[in-house]
Every structure is written in structure tokens, then in C-alpha cells.
Amino acid sequence: MSALLEVRNLQTHFFRKKQAIPAVDGVDISIKKGETVALVGESGSGKSITSLSIMGLVPSPGGKIVGGEILFDGTDLTKLTESQLCKVRGNDISMIFQEPMTSLNPVLTIGEQITEVLMLHQKMSKTAAVKKAIEMLELVGFSRAAQIINDYPHRLSGGMRQRVMVAMAMSCNPKLLIADEPTTALDVTIQAQILDLMKDLSHKFDTSILLITHDLGVVSEIADRVVVMYCGQVVEEASVDDLFDEPLHPYTVGLMNSIPSIEADISRLESIQGNVPPPTNLPPGCRFAPRCPQAFDRCFNEVPTLEKKEGNRSVRCFLYEGKEA
Ligand SMILES: Nc1ncnc2c1ncn2[C@@H]1O[C@H](COP(=O)(O)OP(=O)(O)OP(=O)(O)O)[C@@H](O)[C@H]1O
Numbered sequence: 387m388s389a390l391l392e393v394r395n396l397q398t399h400f401f402r403k404k405q406a407i408p409a410v411d412g413v414d415i416s417i418k419k420g421e422t423v424a425l426v427g428e429s430g431s432g433k434s435i436t437s438l439s440i441m442g443l444v445p446s447p448g449g450k451i452v453g454g455e456i457l458f459d460g461t462d463l464t465k466l467t468e469s470q471l472c473k474v475r476g477n478d479i480s481m482i483f484q485e486p487m488t489s490l491n492p493v494l495t496i497g498e499q500i501t502e503v504l505m506l507h508q509k510m511s512k513t514a515a516v517k518k519a520i521e522m523l524e525l526v527g528f529s530r531a532a533q534i535i536n537d538y539p540h541r542l543s544g545g546m547r548q549r550v551m552v553a554m555a556m557s558c559n560p561k562l563l564i565a566d567e568p569t570t571a572l573d574v575t576i577q578a579q580i581l582d583l584m585k586d587l588s589h590k591f592d593t594s595i596l597l598i599t600h601d602l603g604v605v606s607e608i609a610d611r612v613v614v615m616y617c618g619q620v621v622e623e624a625s626v627d628d629l630f631d632e633p634l635h636p637y638t639v640g641l642m643n644s645i646p647s648i649e650a651d652i653s654r655l656e657s658i659q660g661n662v663p664p665p666t667n668l669p670p671g672c673r674f675a676p677r678c679p680q681a682f683d684r685c686f687n688e689v690p691t692l693e694k695k696e697g698n699r700s701v702r703c704f705l706y707e708g709k710e711a
């Protein structure tokens with residue numbers, strides 16, 4: 387099956403005082419119809435800038451896509467004008483962010499916000515939009531949807547606001563939903579509810595999801611495939627089962643070892659030594675070498691490439707060079 391989204395060699399840079407900062411440096415991501423792909427990596431690895439690049443929302447001035455292709459349903463989004471992109475954002479790709487309060491307008495009711503989107507992008511009448519808004523709010527679990535539409539965002543809890551965001555994002559029946567840390571700000575029980583809701587809706591409507599998270603526990607719950615990013619690049623890509631059975635890249639292994647589990651003794655939890663280097667000061671050779679427990683001489687001088695391995699997975703590490711996994 388051909389991919390719904392095919393990001394190829396994406397490069398998004400920030401320009402400051404004539405210096406180019408490679409926030410996203412040659413990223414490939416492929417998402418099939420109905421598939422949920424998780425994008426993971428520590429803070430600063432380029433996850434959000436990758437997703438904002440797909441949406442055509444790179445912070446500007448300063449940020450710019452300088453290379454690569456973003457093929458969505460066969461169209462290269464990097465070649466579209468702002469008004470064409472705006473159409474794609476309203477109809478085909480939706481996004482939800484970490485803190486719904488920043489995306490919801492505090493002076494409009496929940497109903498006004500959902501119907502506004504429907505009337506603008508789906509050209510619905512006011513009556514049809516209100517009906518659809520109530521239907522969407524019921525779908526995301528509000529039993530008093532007809533009342534909720536008259537409420538202002540501040541009247542709702544964080545979890546309820548995030549459910550409103552999911553309702554809003556799904557109301558145009560998008561082909562792709564991009565969720566950037568959608569549950570990080572919520573408590574654990576509510577996180578699970580929102581993830582279940584996203585999973586249900588994606589099955590029901592055959593929506594693909596790009597889920598950005600630094601929580602590998604979340605990934606195992608909901609994703610089909612995982613893309614691991616480090617310093618603006620993909621270092622490993624695999625199905626969830628393969629990745630959890632046998633993580634290959636030493637960075638992925640480090641991330642796995644830092645997942646807290648109920649059985650594990652928290653005091654034994656290992657985290658990866660050192661910090662993510664900023665894109666202004668990348669080490670030569672393998673970008674992970676200064677923190678890698680398995681680094682050897684070559685890693686400090688030569689740059690590993692992302693290589694395809696057996697079983698439809700890829701890894702960027704000299705330990706697996708030329709070897710089948
Ligand atoms: N507006 C900006 N100007 C300059 N550099 C930026 C800007 N926004 C992001 N960056 C840089 O791009 C890199 C990638 O940032 P990004 O926000 O994509 O990381 P992330 O993986 O989403 O991290 P987090 O988990 O903290 O959300 C970072 O090093 C960041 O400093």
C-alpha cells in the first residue's frame with residue numbers, strides 16, 4: 387500500500403546571525419493510511435519542528451524548510467502556497483498540541499469554536515455545524531454535549547479541554563492527525579482516556595496519526611510503528627513489536643532503560659548520561675558518540691548513515707553496518 391504521508395530527506399533550518407541551525411537534518415518518515423506512527427526522542431531532538439514542517443507552520447521569520455519533500459496523498463506540501471496549505475490544514479491534516487488552553491480561544495464558547503471551523507472549511511450552515519459539533523462532543527465522551535457547547539474553555543478541566551481539542555481536530559474528518567505531546571500535561575488516568583479515545587477514533591474513521599511523545603510507555607499503547615529521533619535525525623525506525631522486542635540503536639536502548647515500570651525498582655532506573663547537544667554545536671562523527679556506552683574510535687570521526695535492515699526496520703549505527711539485524 388502506498389503511503390499517505392512520505393517525508394523524504396526533510397531539512398528545516400533556523401537562521402540566526404548568518405548561522406544556519408539544522409533543527410531537522412534529513413528526516414524520512416512514512417505513514418500509511420490508518421497507521422499510527424510515534425515520533426520519539428528527548429527534548430530538542432526536532433520532533434515538533436518536524437511536525438510543524440509537515441503542517442507548513444515552521445516558526446517564521448527565522449525558520450525555513452531548506453530541503454526535502456513532504457508528499458501527502460501524492461502532493462508535495464513544500465511546493466504549496468500559504469492559501470493552499472491553509473486548505474490542507476482545515477480539511478486533510480489536523481493538529482493537537484500539548485496545552486489545549488493555548489489553542490482554544492478563551493472568549494469564545496466551545497460550540498462557537500467547533501462550528502467556526504466547520505462553517506469555514508466544510509462550508510456548513512450554522513444549524514448543520516451546531517448539530518455536527520454536538521455529535522463530535524458526544525463522540526469524544528461528553529454526555530451533556532448540548533450544554534458543553536455553551537461553556538467557555540476555562541470552565542472545563544484539562545482533560546475535558548483536550549477532549550474538545552480532539553473533537554475539533556476530528557470534526558473535519560482529516561486523513562492525518564498530528565498530536566504533539568497531547569497528554570503530557572494531564573494526569574495518568576486522563577492520559578490513558580485521551581489515548582484510548584484517539585485510538586478508537588482513528589480506527590473508526592481510518593485516520594492516520596503522527597503521535598509525538600517522549601514517553602515510550604505511551605508508544606507501546608497506541609502506535610504501530612516508531613521513529614526515534616536524535617539531534618534532528620532519525621536514528622532508528624521499526625514496528626512497535628520489533629522495537630520493544632529488540633531495540634538496536636544504543637540511544638533507543640537508553641530510552642527503553644529509562645521507562646519506569648510498575649515492577650521496576652525506581653532507584654535502578656537508568657537514564658542516558660549527558661545531554662542532547664544543541665544543533666549549533668553538534669559533535670563530529672556519530673551525533674550520539676559522546677553519550678554512547680558502546681562508542682569506539684570510528685564513531686568519533688565518521689558519520690553513520692540510516693541503513694535498512696531485514697524486517698522493514700532501519701538503524702543508524704556502525705554496530706549494525708552491513709549486517710542484517
Ligand atoms: N524558533 C526557534 N529558533 C531557533 N531554534 C529553534 C526554534 N525552535 C526550535 N529550535 C531548535 O530546534 C531544535 C528542535 O526543537 P524541537 O522543538 O523540534 O524539539 P522537540 O524534539 O520537539 O523537543 P521537546 O521534546 O522539548 O518538545 C532545538 O534544538 C531547538 O532549540
Ligand code: SF4
Pocket residue numbers: 635636637672673674675676678679680681682685690702703704705
Ligand atoms: S555509531 Fe557508534 S557512537 Fe553511534 S550509536 Fe553506534 S556505537 Fe554508538
Ligand SMILES: [Mg+2]
Pocket residue numbers: 433434435566
Ligand atoms: Mg516538541
